[in-house]
Amino acid sequence: xxxxxxxxxxxxxxxxxxxxxxxxxxxxxxxxxxxxxxxxxxxxxxxxxxxxxxxxxxxxxxxxxxxxxxxxxxxxxxxxxxxxxxxxxxxxxxxxxxxxxxxxxxxxxxxxxxx
Amino acid sequence: xxxxxxxxxxxxxxxxxxxxxxxxxxxxxxxxxxxxxxxxxxxxxxxxxxxxxxxxxxxxxxxxxxxxxxxxxxxxxxxxxxxxxxxxxxxxxxxxxxxxxxxxxxxxxxxxxx
Numbered sequence: 313x314x315x316x317x318x319x320x321x322x323x324x325x326x327x328x329x330x331x332x333x334x335x336x337x338x339x340x341x342x343x344x345x346x347x348x349x350x351x352x353x354x355x356x357x358x359x360x361x362x363x364x365x366x367x368x369x370x371x372x373x374x375x376x377x378x379x380x381x382x383x384x385x386x387x388x389x390x391x392x393x394x395x396x397x398x399x400x401x402x403x404x405x406x407x408x409x410x411x412x413x414x415x416x417x418x419x420x421x422x423x424x425x426x427x
Numbered sequence: 428x429x430x431x432x433x434x435x436x437x438x439x440x441x442x443x444x445x446x447x448x449x450x451x452x453x454x455x456x457x458x459x460x461x462x463x464x465x466x467x468x469x470x471x472x473x474x475x476x477x478x479x480x481x482x483x484x485x486x487x488x489x490x491x492x493x494x495x496x497x498x499x500x501x502x503x504x505x506x507x508x509x510x511x512x513x514x515x516x517x518x519x520x521x522x523x524x525x526x527x528x529x530x531x532x533x534x535x536x537x538x539x540x541x
Contacts, residue, residue, distance in 0.1 A: 354534070355534055356532060356533070356534045359531070403469065412483070413458055413475070413477065413524075414472055415472075420469050
């Protein structure tokens, strides 16, 4: 069955610190997609990244980077030099062939960045 | 429209009343999803519409919940005889067809049952 685990319920950091949000997934399929979404206090979910199972290259976008490791079924998200505006709930999600186009979400990690 | 639009943004209702939540997806998006987010919880899948296919209702928590999508566009989620445990944010999302497509979410409807 599909499952996404975000073991960190809440993380607090001071501005300019680096922070890594963990995501571990389970799937029986060899073809799948992984996502990260950000939910700021306004409530709307914002798409950050999509990665397919055949592309294990790490990706960097500004202060954001993602580390995809199939060997450990992990898709971790790092924010470098965190800012107060990064404070939000971050969700990792999985879509696989068996589950069709539906996304299975992790429970989310609350990130609090203090100035 | 430019984004996924949901209405109302907030709804307070008395226990036992019926409510209707509306979602207007992005034009051209054939897939539409409803999720529920209870306080401090993750996102729970409710129902999925794809084109003219029969909807996937596997996530609906009880027969008090139903949804329809008219003309392949606007969707309405109906909750009958609301209960306090139905209080949550109901999120709608749409996407293009195809596995692995990211969703675009609406801002949600915050439902409070008193």
